[in-house]
């Protein structure tokens with residue numbers, strides 16, 4: 105008992121953390137995460153979800169060891185972890201001194217703000233994906249590929265969805281998202297049942313550093329399921345801006361009934377400056393259907409995509425479930441694509457959340 109009381113009054117060991125390029129220094133107490141301590145000390149550390157799913161707090165561990173609260177591999181790629189990247193919101197320092205480096209994504213986006221909105225239109229794209237248009241209280245500016253956090257009173261936590269439209273230079277008063285129904289998902293079940301019509305939503309945006317880098321290198325875009333939304337936004341924006349570079353889009357779906365936005369892709373293709381190839385790949389299409397296209401896993405067609413766009417330095421842009429992204433990064437790396445040329449947005453839902461360790 106005496107030992108226990110003493111332990112309550114024993115000064116907690118503080119661990120020193122320095123952050124480049126800010127040149128900031130702060131101390132972490134007890135089981136605080138690096139992000140918690142940084143924010144407590146007014147260090148402008150990039151962050152968003154704070155629960156290890158968005159990747160916004162990704163930074164490089166230069167020295168020191170950390171304990172991961174959840175597996176970094178859920179959000180970061182194996183290659184990033186090998187290169188020393190961690191998630192500050194999920195890392196507790198173990199050593200007395202830790203050095204971190206925050207690597208700027210270079211995105212030129214306005215800072216996030218809160219908007220209010222209402223569902224203006226919702227229509228089914230497939231049996232489980234809806235296109236949802238939200239009318240906002242004022243125009244919202246974002247960079248193609250970014251996302252918004254959406255919530256309403258009574259919802260246990262905000263949900264993140266990528267903007268599906270190309271941005272407008274003056275901001276968009278209506279924004280749209282492609283939202284997949286998650287079985288048992290509080291938000292998506294209500295949405296698909298029409299229960300959110302007329303309800304006031306709170307939108308916190310823009311967020312994310314998934315965007316088209318300035319380059320003339322061939323692009324390989326890979327989408328899985330509802331992951332087509334940010335890629336459509338990027339591609340439509342690039343088409344409008346008359347970007348000229350070769351592009352191949354791989355779109356993975358289970359069956360032909362799960363393909364959507366084909367007209368939009370066709371329009372992008374027709375207006376694209378440079379070669380444009382679209383390869384839909386079906387993983388569970390019945391053998392006896394009249395589908396003549398590619399079958400199997402979308403990642404199995406990466407070599408085909410690279411053959412269509414020969415030349416050094418292809419850039420990858422991918423959005424989809426964690427398993428697809430991890431596998432695509434592995435294959436792209438084997439094909440010689442440098443890690444800095446692989447950009448991705450892993451989407452998450454309750455079915456893919458990492459367990460706390």
Ligand code: FES
Nearest residue numbers: 152154159161193
């Ligand atoms: S803030 Fe750390 S992963 Fe989102």
